[in-house]
Amino acid sequence: MMMVLPLVVRIERTSPPQRTDALEAAAMAVLGLLADPGEWAGEVEVWESTGRIRKVVRRARGAEWERAIALPGRTIVHRSAEVRVHPPVPLDDWPRDLARLQVSGTQLDDTAEYGEPAGVPVLWENPALEMSAGKAMAQAGHSAQLAWWATSERDRRAWQAGGLAVAVRPSPDFGKLADSGLPVVRDAGFTEIAPGSATFVADAPWLRS
Numbered sequence: 001m002m003m004v005l006p007l008v009v010r011i012e013r014t015s016p017p018q019r020t021d022a023l024e025a026a027a028m029a030v031l032g033l034l035a036d037p038g039e040w041a042g043e044v045e046v047w048e049s050t051g052r053i054r055k056v057v058r059r060a061r062g063a064e065w066e067r068a069i070a071l072p073g074r075t076i077v078h079r080s081a082e083v084r085v086h087p088p089v090p091l092d093d094w095p096r097d098l099a100r101l102q103v104s105g106t107q108l109d110d111t112a113e114y115g116e117p118a119g120v121p122v123l124w125e126n127p128a129l130e131m132s133a134g135k136a137m138a139q140a141g142h143s144a145q146l147a148w149w150a151t152s153e154r155d156r157r158a159w160q161a162g163g164l165a166v167a168v169r170p171s172p173d174f175g176k177l178a179d180s181g182l183p184v185v186r187d188a189g190f191t192e193i194a195p196g197s198a199t200f201v202a203d204a205p206w207l208r209s
Contacts, residue, residue, distance in 0.1 A: 005088050006056055008068045018112050031148060032076065068098065121165075139199040177203065
Protein backbone atom coordinates (compact mmCIF):
# COMPACT_ATOMS: atom_id res chain seq x y z
CA MET A 1 0.00 0.00 0.00
CA MET A 2 1.39 3.39 -1.03
CA MET A 3 1.45 5.82 1.88
CA VAL A 4 2.02 9.56 1.66
CA LEU A 5 2.79 12.26 4.21
CA PRO A 6 0.47 15.27 3.82
CA LEU A 7 1.88 18.74 4.44
CA VAL A 8 -0.21 21.90 4.22
CA VAL A 9 1.31 25.36 3.90
CA ARG A 10 -0.70 28.44 4.79
CA ILE A 11 -0.62 30.95 1.93
CA GLU A 12 -2.89 33.91 2.53
CA ARG A 13 -3.40 36.27 -0.40
CA THR A 14 -2.09 39.34 1.39
CA SER A 15 0.64 37.74 3.50
CA PRO A 16 2.32 34.76 1.82
CA PRO A 17 5.33 33.31 3.62
CA GLN A 18 8.90 33.69 2.48
CA ARG A 19 9.96 30.74 0.33
CA THR A 20 12.96 29.84 2.50
CA ASP A 21 10.85 30.01 5.66
CA ALA A 22 8.31 27.62 4.13
CA LEU A 23 10.99 25.13 3.08
CA GLU A 24 12.64 25.18 6.49
CA ALA A 25 9.27 24.83 8.23
CA ALA A 26 8.41 21.80 6.11
CA ALA A 27 11.71 20.13 6.96
CA MET A 28 11.27 20.85 10.66
CA ALA A 29 7.71 19.52 10.58
CA VAL A 30 8.94 16.24 9.11
CA LEU A 31 11.76 16.00 11.65
CA GLY A 32 9.38 16.63 14.53
CA LEU A 33 7.14 13.79 13.42
CA LEU A 34 10.07 11.41 13.02
CA ALA A 35 11.57 12.33 16.37
CA ASP A 36 8.27 11.98 18.23
CA PRO A 37 5.48 10.31 16.23
CA GLY A 38 3.35 9.95 19.36
CA GLU A 39 -0.09 8.50 18.65
CA TRP A 40 0.76 8.16 14.94
CA ALA A 41 3.71 5.82 15.48
CA GLY A 42 1.95 3.02 13.63
CA GLU A 43 1.20 5.12 10.56
CA VAL A 44 4.74 6.52 10.50
CA GLU A 45 6.25 3.04 10.79
CA VAL A 46 4.17 1.72 7.88
CA TRP A 47 5.03 4.77 5.77
CA GLU A 48 8.77 4.50 6.45
CA SER A 49 8.81 0.73 5.97
CA THR A 50 7.78 1.06 2.33
CA GLY A 51 11.10 2.75 1.56
CA ARG A 52 9.24 5.36 -0.49
CA ILE A 53 8.94 8.42 1.71
CA ARG A 54 6.52 10.27 -0.52
CA LYS A 55 5.26 13.68 0.60
CA VAL A 56 2.61 15.91 -0.95
CA VAL A 57 2.34 19.61 -0.14
CA ARG A 58 -0.99 21.41 -0.53
CA ARG A 59 -1.85 25.03 0.13
CA ALA A 60 -4.64 26.54 2.20
CA ARG A 61 -5.96 29.93 3.20
CA GLY A 62 -8.79 31.30 5.28
CA ALA A 63 -11.49 28.73 6.03
CA GLU A 64 -9.47 26.03 4.24
CA TRP A 65 -6.66 26.49 6.73
CA GLU A 66 -9.07 26.40 9.66
CA ARG A 67 -10.45 23.07 8.42
CA ALA A 68 -6.95 21.71 7.94
CA ILE A 69 -5.80 22.55 11.47
CA ALA A 70 -8.97 20.97 12.88
CA LEU A 71 -7.72 17.60 11.59
CA PRO A 72 -5.12 15.52 13.47
CA GLY A 73 -1.67 16.94 12.94
CA ARG A 74 0.91 19.42 14.18
CA THR A 75 1.62 22.98 13.09
CA ILE A 76 5.11 24.42 12.79
CA VAL A 77 5.34 28.20 12.95
CA HIS A 78 8.72 29.32 11.64
CA ARG A 79 9.24 33.03 11.07
CA SER A 80 6.75 33.96 8.31
CA ALA A 81 5.64 30.39 7.57
CA GLU A 82 3.00 28.08 9.01
CA VAL A 83 3.11 24.45 7.93
CA ARG A 84 0.86 21.67 9.13
CA VAL A 85 2.05 18.06 9.03
CA HIS A 86 -0.57 15.33 9.19
CA PRO A 87 -0.07 11.63 9.90
CA PRO A 88 0.67 9.49 6.83
CA VAL A 89 -2.37 8.34 4.85
CA PRO A 90 -2.94 5.94 1.94
CA LEU A 91 -2.32 7.69 -1.36
CA ASP A 92 -5.91 7.12 -2.48
CA ASP A 93 -7.64 7.76 0.85
CA TRP A 94 -6.97 11.33 2.00
CA PRO A 95 -9.27 13.04 4.52
CA ARG A 96 -11.79 15.00 2.47
CA ASP A 97 -10.78 18.43 3.80
CA LEU A 98 -7.17 17.76 2.77
CA ALA A 99 -8.01 16.15 -0.56
CA ARG A 100 -9.95 19.29 -1.55
CA LEU A 101 -6.88 21.51 -1.17
CA GLN A 102 -4.88 22.56 -4.21
CA VAL A 103 -1.37 21.31 -4.96
CA SER A 104 -0.73 23.99 -7.58
CA GLY A 105 -0.28 27.67 -6.80
CA THR A 106 2.58 27.34 -4.34
CA GLN A 107 4.79 29.92 -6.01
CA LEU A 108 6.62 31.79 -3.27
CA ASP A 109 9.50 34.25 -3.34
CA ASP A 110 12.12 35.50 -0.92
CA THR A 111 12.07 39.23 -0.33
CA ALA A 112 14.15 38.91 2.84
CA GLU A 113 17.89 38.30 2.87
CA TYR A 114 19.30 35.15 4.44
CA GLY A 115 22.86 35.07 5.70
CA GLU A 116 25.28 32.22 6.02
CA PRO A 117 23.82 29.44 8.18
CA ALA A 118 25.62 28.82 11.43
CA GLY A 119 25.34 26.04 13.96
CA VAL A 120 22.52 24.08 12.32
CA PRO A 121 22.32 21.37 9.65
CA VAL A 122 22.03 22.79 6.15
CA LEU A 123 19.80 21.42 3.41
CA TRP A 124 21.47 22.56 0.20
CA GLU A 125 19.11 23.10 -2.73
CA ASN A 126 20.11 22.51 -6.34
CA PRO A 127 19.80 25.98 -7.93
CA ALA A 128 19.84 24.52 -11.45
CA LEU A 129 16.35 23.04 -11.03
CA GLU A 130 13.13 25.00 -11.32
CA MET A 131 10.72 23.80 -8.66
CA SER A 132 7.57 25.34 -7.23
CA ALA A 133 7.78 26.09 -3.52
CA GLY A 134 5.47 23.16 -2.82
CA LYS A 135 7.71 20.76 -4.71
CA ALA A 136 10.80 22.16 -3.02
CA MET A 137 9.13 21.86 0.40
CA ALA A 138 8.57 18.15 -0.19
CA GLN A 139 12.17 17.76 -1.33
CA ALA A 140 13.46 19.62 1.72
CA GLY A 141 11.38 17.26 3.84
CA HIS A 142 12.99 14.28 2.08
CA SER A 143 16.43 15.76 2.72
CA ALA A 144 15.71 16.25 6.41
CA GLN A 145 14.46 12.67 6.63
CA LEU A 146 17.58 11.23 4.98
CA ALA A 147 19.69 13.27 7.38
CA TRP A 148 17.69 11.96 10.35
CA TRP A 149 18.15 8.37 9.23
CA ALA A 150 21.92 8.94 8.89
CA THR A 151 22.24 10.52 12.36
CA SER A 152 23.28 8.58 15.46
CA GLU A 153 21.11 8.53 18.57
CA ARG A 154 23.56 10.77 20.40
CA ASP A 155 23.56 13.35 17.63
CA ARG A 156 19.79 13.09 17.31
CA ARG A 157 19.44 14.05 20.96
CA ALA A 158 21.65 17.08 20.45
CA TRP A 159 19.68 18.04 17.34
CA GLN A 160 16.42 17.75 19.25
CA ALA A 161 17.83 19.89 22.07
CA GLY A 162 18.36 22.59 19.45
CA GLY A 163 14.75 22.41 18.34
CA LEU A 164 15.51 20.34 15.20
CA ALA A 165 16.47 23.55 13.45
CA VAL A 166 17.70 23.49 9.86
CA ALA A 167 18.70 26.04 7.26
CA VAL A 168 17.82 25.81 3.57
CA ARG A 169 20.12 27.51 1.09
CA PRO A 170 20.95 27.21 -2.62
CA SER A 171 24.44 25.83 -3.22
CA PRO A 172 26.77 27.22 -5.88
CA ASP A 173 28.78 23.98 -5.58
CA PHE A 174 25.86 21.57 -5.65
CA GLY A 175 27.50 19.05 -7.98
CA LYS A 176 30.51 18.73 -5.71
CA LEU A 177 28.29 18.31 -2.65
CA ALA A 178 26.19 15.67 -4.41
CA ASP A 179 29.35 13.63 -5.04
CA SER A 180 30.73 14.06 -1.52
CA GLY A 181 29.00 11.13 0.14
CA LEU A 182 26.48 13.26 2.03
CA PRO A 183 22.80 12.23 1.87
CA VAL A 184 21.39 13.16 -1.55
CA VAL A 185 17.73 13.37 -2.54
CA ARG A 186 17.04 12.00 -6.01
CA ASP A 187 13.53 12.67 -7.18
CA ALA A 188 11.24 9.89 -8.38
CA GLY A 189 10.01 12.12 -11.19
CA PHE A 190 6.29 12.11 -10.40
CA THR A 191 6.00 15.87 -10.93
CA GLU A 192 7.87 18.89 -12.30
CA ILE A 193 11.37 17.48 -12.75
CA ALA A 194 13.02 14.51 -14.44
CA PRO A 195 13.37 11.18 -12.59
CA GLY A 196 16.68 10.84 -10.81
CA SER A 197 17.29 14.57 -10.51
CA ALA A 198 19.40 15.45 -7.48
CA THR A 199 17.39 18.10 -5.63
CA PHE A 200 18.91 18.51 -2.15
CA VAL A 201 21.98 17.50 -0.18
CA ALA A 202 21.85 17.31 3.62
CA ASP A 203 24.95 18.61 5.41
CA ALA A 204 25.93 18.58 9.08
CA PRO A 205 29.25 18.06 10.89
CA TRP A 206 28.23 14.61 12.11
CA LEU A 207 27.22 13.59 8.58
CA ARG A 208 30.73 14.39 7.35
CA SER A 209 32.53 12.36 10.01
